[in-house]
Amino acid sequence: MTKGGRKPQASSRSPQTEALPCPLDDVPDVAAGDALPDPDASLRRLLGVAVRLSGFPAGALAGLPGEWSGGVTLGVERLSGSVGPEELLAFALDLVAGGEVLVVPDAARHADWAAHSLVKEHGVRAFVTLPVRLPGGALLGALCLFGTVAGGVPDAGLLADLSALADLAADQQRLQAGQVALERQRNAGDLLSQSLREALSGAQTLQAISALSDLGLGVGELLEQGAALCASVVNVDLGSLVAVYDDRAFVFPVWHSPRAEGFARQVSRGLRRDECTQLWDVAGRSLPEGLFVNDYGHAPGAHIGMVQAGVRAQAYVPVGRRGEVRYVMVLSRLHQDLPWRQHQRDLIGSAARMMRDLSLQIHQQEELDAGRVQLELALGSAPIILFGTDAGGVFRTMRGSGIGTQPWMQVLGQGVQEAFAGVPQVVRNVGRAIAGEEFDDVVETGGRTYDVHYMPVRGAYGSSGGMLGLGYDVTGRVHAEREAVRAHRQAEALLQLAQAVQGDVLTTEAAPALDALLRVLTDAPEPWVVLWELHGTTYVPLSQRGAVPPELRALHEMGLPFRLYDRLIGVTNRNAYLSDRDLTAELLAVRVRGLAALPLLVRDGRCEVGLTAYASRPWNPAEREVLETVAGLFGAAVVRLNRVRELEMDRVSEPSLGSWNRRTLNAALEGALRGAADADEELLVVSVDVQGLRGYRSRQSEAGRAALSARAEDELRAALPGGAELFRLGIDEFVAVCRPVRVGAGVPGTPAEWVWRAMLALRAAGFAQAGARVGTARYPVDARSVPELLRVSDERLMDHELHS
Numbered sequence: 001m002t003k004g005g006r007k008p009q010a011s012s013r014s015p016q017t018e019a020l021p022c023p024l025d026d027v028p029d030v031a032a033g034d035a036l037p038d039p040d041a042s043l044r045r046l047l048g049v050a051v052r053l054s055g056f057p058a059g060a061l062a063g064l065p066g067e068w069s070g071g072v073t074l075g076v077e078r079l080s081g082s083v084g085p086e087e088l089l090a091f092a093l094d095l096v097a098g099g100e101v102l103v104v105p106d107a108a109r110h111a112d113w114a115a116h117s118l119v120k121e122h123g124v125r126a127f128v129t130l131p132v133r134l135p136g137g138a139l140l141g142a143l144c145l146f147g148t149v150a151g152g153v154p155d156a157g158l159l160a161d162l163s164a165l166a167d168l169a170a171d172q173q174r175l176q177a178g179q180v181a182l183e184r185q186r187n188a189g190d191l192l193s194q195s196l197r198e199a200l201s202g203a204q205t206l207q208a209i210s211a212l213s214d215l216g217l218g219v220g221e222l223l224e225q226g227a228a229l230c231a232s233v234v235n236v237d238l239g240s241l242v243a244v245y246d247d248r249a250f251v252f253p254v255w256h257s258p259r260a261e262g263f264a265r266q267v268s269r270g271l272r273r274d275e276c277t278q279l280w281d282v283a284g285r286s287l288p289e290g291l292f293v294n295d296y297g298h299a300p301g302a303h304i305g306m307v308q309a310g311v312r313a314q315a316y317v318p319v320g321r322r323g324e325v326r327y328v329m330v331l332s333r334l335h336q337d338l339p340w341r342q343h344q345r346d347l348i349g350s351a352a353r354m355m356r357d358l359s360l361q362i363h364q365q366e367e368l369d370a371g372r373v374q375l376e377l378a379l380g381s382a383p384i385i386l387f388g389t390d391a392g393g394v395f396r397t398m399r400g401s402g403i404g405t406q407p408w409m410q411v412l413g414q415g416v417q418e419a420f421a422g423v424p425q426v427v428r429n430v431g432r433a434i435a436g437e438e439f440d441d442v443v444e445t446g447g448r449t450y451d452v453h454y455m456p457v458r459g460a461y462g463s464s465g466g467m468l469g470l471g472y473d474v475t476g477r478v479h480a481e482r483e484a485v486r487a488h489r490q491a492e493a494l495l496q497l498a499q500a501v502q503g504d505v506l507t508t509e510a511a512p513a514l515d516a517l518l519r520v521l522t523d524a525p526e527p528w529v530v531l532w533e534l535h536g537t538t539y540v541p542l543s544q545r546g547a548v549p550p551e552l553r554a555l556h557e558m559g560l561p562f563r564l565y566d567r568l569i570g571v572t573n574r575n576a577y578l579s580d581r582d583l584t585a586e587l588l589a590v591r592v593r594g595l596a597a598l599p600l601l602v603r604d605g606r607c608e609v610g611l612t613a614y615a616s617r618p619w620n621p622a623e624r625e626v627l628e629t630v631a632g633l634f635g636a637a638v639v640r641l642n643r644v645r646e647l648e649m650d651r652v653s654e655p656s657l658g659s660w661n662r663r664t665l666n667a668a669l670e671g672a673l674r675g676a677a678d679a680d681e682e683l684l685v686v687s688v689d690v691q692g693l694r695g696y697r698s699r700q701s702e703a704g705r706a707a708l709s710a711r712a713e714d715e716l717r718a719a720l721p722g723g724a725e726l727f728r729l730g731i732d733e734f735v736a737v738c739r740p741v742r743v744g745a746g747v748p749g750t751p752a753e754w755v756w757r758a759m760l761a762l763r764a765a766g767f768a769q770a771g772a773r774v775g776t777a778r779y780p781v782d783a784r785s786v787p788e789l790l791r792v793s794d795e796r797l798m799d800h801e802l803h804s
Contacts, residue, residue: 042172044072047143050165051075054128054154056145060085061132061169062092063141071141079146080123088146091118095129096142101159102129106150118146125150130159130166132173140170201233202347209354219322219359226358227319227329228255230351234344236315238264238332243325244283247273251330260334263309277301282316283326289349290317292340310334315345317352320359329355383473385450388457390466393430395419397468420445429454433467442478443471449478486523490626493519498633510543513637517613517630518546524615524623526591530556531634532610535784537561537677539610546614549590559784561677574599575628579618587614594618598631600638609638665727665735669786672725672737676779683779686736686751687793688716690759691771711765715758735790751776773797 043061051059051074058075071092073085095102105126107113118124126147132140143166154162209226217225224241231239237260241252249271253264273280278301281287292315293299297307299314306314313333320327329352388397393416411419420426423445432439433454443450450471459465496516514529521527528546532539538559548556578595580588587595594615599607611634613619613627669685676683690712709731716734717726724738736751749757755774762770775796783789 040070040072042176043169044074046165046169046172047072047074050143050145050162053158053161053165054145055152056126056128056147058088058146060088060092060144060146061141062089062096062144063132063173064093064096064139075146079118079148081121083118083122087118088144091116092129092142092144095127095144096131096139099131099133099139101131101163102127103153103159104128105153108150123148126153128154128159128162130163132166132170134170134174140173143169202343202350205229205233205347206350206354209351209358213358213361217362219320219362220327222358222362223319223327223329223355224252224254226351226355230329230348231255231331234331234348235333235336235338236331237334237336238267238330240267240330240332241319242271242279242283242328242330244279244328245325249273249276249279249283260332263332263334266305266309271303276303278316279328279330282318283328285318287316288318290315290352292345294339306332312336313338313340315340315348317348319352319355322359322363327359385471385473386468387471388466388468389416389430389434391434391459391464393417393434396466400471430467430469433469434464436464442474447475448473449475489522490520493517493522494626494629494633511545513634514543514545520626520630521613521615521623524594524617524619526616527613529611529613532560532607532612533785534606534608535559535673535780535788537674538780538784540784552586552590559780575631577619577624591616596624596627598627598634600631600635601642661727661729665729665737666786668725668727669737669789672739673779673784673786673789676739681739682781683789684738684751685777685779685789685793686738686755687775687777687790687797688734688736688755689773689797690732690734690762691773708767712758712762712770715761715765716755718761719754719758721754735793 047059047061051057056075057078058073060071060073062071071089073088076083076085076088104110104113107116107119107125107127113119116124124146126149128145130143132143134140143162145162208229212222212225215222220241220243227239227241232255237257238253239255241254243250243252251267251269251271253268256264271279278291278293278299282291292313293302294313296302296311296314311332311334313336315329315331317329317331318326319329329348331348383400385400386397387395387399389395395411395414395416398412416427416430420430423443425441425443426445429439429441429443429452433456436456438453438455440451440453443452451474452469452471454467454469456467457465493516496519510531514531517529518527526547528544528548530544530548531542533542534540538561540559541556544553544556576595576597578597580593583592583595592614594617596613596619598611598613599609600611601607601609611631619627672683675681709728712732713726713728713734716736720726720736721738724736727735727737729735738751752774755772759770759772775793777783777789777792777796779789782792
């Protein structure tokens with residue numbers, strides 16, 4: 001029974017069928033409908049079959065929400081008024097709410113439907129509704145047929161056919177749902193496969209970017225290659241590397257698709273900041289993760305030229321910097337409304353971070369290489385030694401030009417105890433550094449001096465990993481400092497020496513002057529010096545200072561005859577420096593290896609005053625220079641003293657007497673001394689001071705005084721033994737020089753007796769008050785030089801005063 005109270009009639013075609021111009025030639029075989037590609041087209045054709053079979057002019061297949069969204073209509077235009085497909089579909093759903101077959105032959109007379117708009121306004125008079133169910137009974141929708149003439153409802157057979165068509169529609173919808181499900185599964189599989197491919201491609205891309213670091217590329221080259229690899233796998237048309245400066249940027253295309261070839265040539269140019277503010281925002285680190293723009297044409301700061309060129313999406317990602325240059329990777333899509341998917345962003349971000357890390361590594365490696373070059377340059381040019389040991393004290397590193405000719409490269413692999421067994425300071429220092437101490441020390445080894453900084457090396461968990469040492473060869477500096485100290489001390493000693501030689505270095509002040517000289521010669525080993533003076537033909541040591549060997553000291557104090565002095569010294573009238581092969585056996589026997597002979601006063605080709613310096617090694621050039629400077633000081637002092645003595649000896653007491661008599665005395669006495677020394681004989685010097693003449697002279701005329709002095713000279717000359725010479729130094733001062741006199745050899749009396757006989761003769765001549773003082777000196781017993789003989793004889797004048 002159908003809803004509405006009418007049973008379906010026997011099978012007969014409705015009279016409205018004849019008026020339906022619906023050719024069945026366009027309706028395909030419904031058995032093959034499962035292959036229809038368009039579900040709405042298939043349903044529309046099924047609806048057309050139903051309309052044709054029922055004879056109604058219009059129909060609708062409507063789906064319930066949630067089960068089958070939407071529906072199809074047919075013949076809407078045959079209804080009166082401006083009815084739309086949506087109204088038919090809504091009416092059909094309202095009819096099928098109960099899920100039963102509904103047949104209404106005259107809707108205008110039906111209490112439930114007479115007032116419906118389709119009936120009143122659009123001419124619907126009859127309609128049939130059949131549910132569309134799944135095999136399990138679930139309601140999917142409704143098949144509804146609309147007639148414009150009352151009556152003519154289908155009979156039971158036609159309703160069965162229409163129900164079969166409804167079932168066919170359900171099958172079609174179920175088939176379509178299955179196809180949709182299969183399509184979704186296929187799409188999901190394709191999406192998963194694509195994701196896997198993209199993930200694999202992304203991983204390979206990151207691996208390829210990482211491998212760029214092994215090619216030794218610079219920062220710019222590495223970033224170009226990395227940007228090209230990234231652009232080739234993220235479905236873009238152009239990949240570029242942009243070098244961003246403060247106010248300008250330069251674009252370098254690194255990869256493009258075939259259709260972007262022209263665009264790549266177009267963007268190869270410079271950009272101003274105002275042309276692409278997004279670029280500077282990314283480069284300026286305000287967007288460290290980059291900027292991904294999907295709708296580039298409407299994005300703020302978009303470049304008009306790129307918009308005109310067809311850029312639809314763009315990505316800016318910072319990839320590194322070098323100095324003041326910041327690099328940004330720019331990826332562009334042309335004529336593609338494809339948004340940046342998350343996995344693409346992740347891949348681009350990972351690639352950018354990897355490029356930043358690699359560029360930083362390259363920069364650090366370049367700095368490390370530059371530092372290594374500087375270190376190698378420093379080690380190769382500066383006098384530096386870099387060395388290191390392990391925790392056991394075994395040398396593992398030894399570098400630097402400071403090694404010089406030292407055989408230190410041989411210590412590699414040796415322990416410090418073995419390598420520097422003879423330098424305990426190095427052994428101690430290495431041990432201190434391994435123990436954790438950091439310090440500086442000055443080390444002398446192999447004839448060189450090093451200023452060394454020691455530092456410990458820490459291993460894992462703070463354990464000792466050995467030590468490092470950096471040494472600087474300061475031999476020159478230390479030598480210069482020592483030379484400066486030595487020169488300072490030497491200058492002080494020379495100053496003291498210059499002050500010392502202001503005195504009488506030929507008598508009492510010789511020793512202090514020589515002590516000052518020894519302080520100048522502090523670097524010489526075991527130095528000793530002797531100051532000599534020639535007395536006749538014998539060299540007498542005025543002073544001996546320093547480590548003089550006792551046997552030589554005794555020999556010197558006996559005096560050295562000229563021949564022995566000449567044999568021992570070798571050179572007497574010029575500076576000479578003797579070494580082993582030039583020295584005599586006597587000097588070699590007392591470990592003398594260096595002798596400096598420096599004449600201070602030379603007359604008539606013979607050294608009268610000399611200085612000799614001795615050491616246990618030959619004198620070096622610096623010491624020779626010092627010795628010659630000292631000899632100059634001593635020589636000047638000796639010349640000054642000698643001149644003073646000459647002036648004293650030239651002094652006379654009367655203007656009538658010149659200085660010739662004293663110079664004559666000196667010359668004669670010098671000759672007499674040499675003769676006595678050559679003959680190994682004695683010499684007697686007698687000083688006579690005739691008294692009682694001064695008061696007498698003052699009452700006489702100048703001529704009378706001269707005559708009286710001459711008479712005294714004649715009487716003294718007559719009283720002296722034969723061969724004696726007499727010299728008048730003043731009116732009443734006389735000196736006699738006598739060859740050796742032996743009492744009992746035919747010469748009467750003593751020098752006092754000789755002078756007394758002369759005084760008696762003067763009294764007989766009319767000078768009753770005549771008297772004299774007599775002083776004597778013997779060579780070599782009392783003195784060995786002319787000044788000393790005269791000084792001793794003058795000092796002894798008080799010993800013999802003759803008046804009666």
